[in-house]
Amino acid sequence: MAIDPQPEAAAVAAPTAGGERGPWSLAARRFVRNRVAVAFLVLFFLIVLFVLAAPLWADHVAHTGPNKTHTLQQLTVGGEKRDVVNVEGQPIGPQLFAADGMFFLGADSRLGRDEMVRLMYGGRTSLLIGITTALITTALAVILGLLAGYYRGWIDTVIARTLDILWSLPVLLVGIALGVTLAVGGLKIGPLELSGGSLWIPIIVICVFTVPYIARPIRGEVLSLSNKEFVEAAVAQGAGPLRVMFGEILPNLASTIIVFFTLTIANNMLFEAGLSFLGAGVQPPNSSWGTMITVGVDLLNTQPLLAIIPGTMIMLTVLSLNIVGDGLRDALDPRSKIDLEAHTGTVATKASGAAAI
Amino acid sequence: MSPAPLLSVKGLRVGFSTEGGLLQAVDDVSFEVRPGEVVAIVGESGSGKSVTAQTIMGLTRSKNARIEGTAEFEGMDLIEASDAELRRLRGDRVAMVFQDPMTSFNPVYRLGAQIGEAIRAHRDGVSKSEARARAVELFEAVGIPNAEGRVDDYPHEFSGGMRQRAMIAMALALEPDLLIADEPTTALDVTIQAQILELLRELNRKRNLATILITHDLGVVAEIADRVLVMYAGRVVEQGTLDQIFFDPQHPYTWGLLGSLTRLDKPRPVRLPQISGAPPSLLALPEGCSFRPRCPHEFGPCIDLPPLQARLRDEPGHCDRCWLSPEAKKEKRQVAGQIGLEAPTP
Amino acid sequence: MARFVIRRLAGMIAVLFAVSVIVFVIFNVVPNTNPAQLLAGKNSTPVLVKSIEEEWGFDNSLPEQYLTMMKKIFTGELTSYKPRISVDEQIIERIPATFSLSIGAAIIWLFFGLLLGYLSALRAGGWLDRFLTGFAIAGISIPVFLIAPVLLYFLTYKLEIFPNAQYVPLTENPSEWLSHLILPWVTLAILSIGFYSRVLRSNMLDVMNEDYVRTARAKGLSERRVMSRHVLRNSLVPIVTLFGLDFGATIAGTAIITEYLYSLNGIGLYAIEAVQKFELPPVMGVTIYGAFFVVFVNALVDIAYAYLDPRVRLGESGAS
């Protein structure tokens, strides 16, 4: 009888407490225990409901559309007539339910559009862009990260250098440049044709510049995963590259991907707001929360809410996504408090980040 | 009579509250270290050796830790001592050498400066240049060639073995009475391992430096230990002198450890069957003897935890935690692989 | 070290080349319209379009067009079209405003970000840490275009504590310079304060688990010394890289929006006004100079980083 002196992994691995629970249900339980994160997840869903309700509110309460102007019209409030836009060009302030829900938050500018309706439709655009770009970015980043990390060699070099270059661009500035040139003339690549006002243009701009932020960390993770035994075992059993990348490595990236996806929605919504705010994103007459702030800032002195309300909506959405993302990270990757001897190389990994390029 | 102990640990228990519940990393460990003595603590990874050592140094104090028992060092109980008292002792009277010399030095400071920092933390009025000069002396003492030229190197410029020498030099900086070496050779190549052990043995002899040597390798123990504690799942399962453990081992776990040992003095006996399974999770220890799930000799009484006690009439210092009678042990041991039957050829 | 610097500079030149190609592609290849039309702006006359076409040589081959663009950018021949003014002169005139804004804000965010992160890490898990973490997440989530309107409305319009921004040169009137910049600084710094404090906190928590921190304690160092000399010092190394990436990106990003919101007559405001008039030469100029600046700062930071981390400097680790 002899004892293998190194059954280290088995001794160090944290045993599951209550028996048969899988890692996902454990993570779900940990997340649910995080009250703050759950509360903000609920807030996020409320915001989504709010923007989804836009047509209902527009048709049944406000009786107008997001881009409809009411400059020369009057509103009956408590039997008294009021200008939607007065002679000095000042839009009417919030009416709440005084006019049966019309101009609930007042009018947006001298164009006299219903601020509440625009807020709801604008939110749709902002969220739509945020989520779409996050989906595309994450998918692209995962594919690039897998290819670079798995094949290494020249494929990795090409991908990594491209990402480095994109990473080192002044993102907003180049984003503005690209957004503007595209907004003027639209885009035409082969059969694909987009007009200047298309929402796809800000989506493309955002995707191009945010891919490296996810692809780089994923590539790093793939690099280290592909040295692991289970990958080598799969290769030894004759699994092809696709099978290894998507069957073996990808599932191990799931928690990273989920966290990044959540945080990327938040980040991209801020990016969209920035672009739109500067006129290089969503083009009029479409609204997004970013374009609404641009309009509102001009009237800051007299009608501060026109800038503050859409700004607050962005903040609440981004805040809830950030907190949910953080909560997910904690739930999916609780720093194992048990490993005392297994952290060699932490600093070295960080150091290698600097030597890029 | 043996001299009064330098360090006397009694009933040491260390538990950590973790997500999975209370983890009893060390359970009822007692031992003594006398001046000039080398006490080895052996056991598989995860058996609580490092936690024992670090608790003596006060390095496991944290919110989630529950520490009980006493550890008297020259009359002061290190478990009860205040943080400030412990700090004064650490590095000065009791010094520690860690397993991985790669990561145990701060990569951004020069080695000489890190040694100097230890000296200046305990001796007011030592200037930086004096501390550096002392570091050079220490480098020479531990056999680092060209000490003067290398004392200003960064850790990564040293090879693993040299780095461990530097680590030992740092531990010796203030001439401690007790050295705790936690797996000092585990991360090193075999030839370097031998050199480092030789260095430790020499220090022990020349400076009469009491040493606690932690290792999972009985081969290392055989080289230098006076007395040995065998730990399993947080508990001491056998303790005795080097000869007692090597030539009359009482616990089936110790037999297993000895069986995996490569004997350099004899042709290797027939390959012994590997023991099945892994050490138990400390969060879900089996009832009774914690070695039970892996023990081929388990019988009725093993469902109760055996006490650590001397079971051989004429050897009061040789204790173990196994219900088998000494006679039964002798017999089973023979069947299991003839361990400990012949006297050594030194 | 010399080899490191040379390698780094070579890398920088490669990136600069790539950046210029990207900008070229954005302005000359991507657009689906006549680029001359694009350069001339929204309400251009055919005469103007014709002259621009000749000026930029749009009927030449792409490499020739690229060279023309680079030549214009580097010889300072870039001019805006309505009115016809040199882009370079405009940019140079506005550098002080942009630098005052970004450097001042950077000092504020570094100071508070690191201070809060340090406190948070020291008290990890305690109520102060929770409070600071909440504050940091909120800070990261507040867009500048919410902070600025709120601050402006309350502190400038209602309470009239701060002047309605605009830039006053430091050389002209230091106290006015300061009072005009306080709100923009705060606006720009809040996000980064949150971000840096989070990064420092998590770096410190990682470093606290390092073996060498245990060694430092085992040497008998005081807790304060362990924290400052070992934990903090080593946690700052990656922060330097972050700052390099971030400072450039901030000048070329959030600072633009801040300038616009506070009507600070800096480079960002210039670029935005050009964007809104669809005047491309200023956008092109600002973009490419901005990119060069960012790349340059990144290179400087990497070299500084190498000083801080001997392993990089001496070329042991680092190849990723």
Ligand SMILES: Nc1ncnc2c1ncn2[C@@H]1O[C@H](COP(=O)(O)OP(=O)(O)O)[C@@H](O)[C@H]1O
């Ligand atoms: N701070 C801690 N918190 C929770 N568990 C710990 C802590 N330190 C050590 N442990 C656990 O205590 C057990 C014993 O560890 P250790 O003493 O390092 O074993 P070894 O004998 O290999 O040195 C291990 O299971 C380890 O995971």
Ligand code: SF4
């Ligand atoms: S007590 Fe029983 S189970 Fe434990 S070691 Fe002895 S024989 Fe084996």
Ligand SMILES: [Mg+2]
């Ligand atoms: Mg250990």
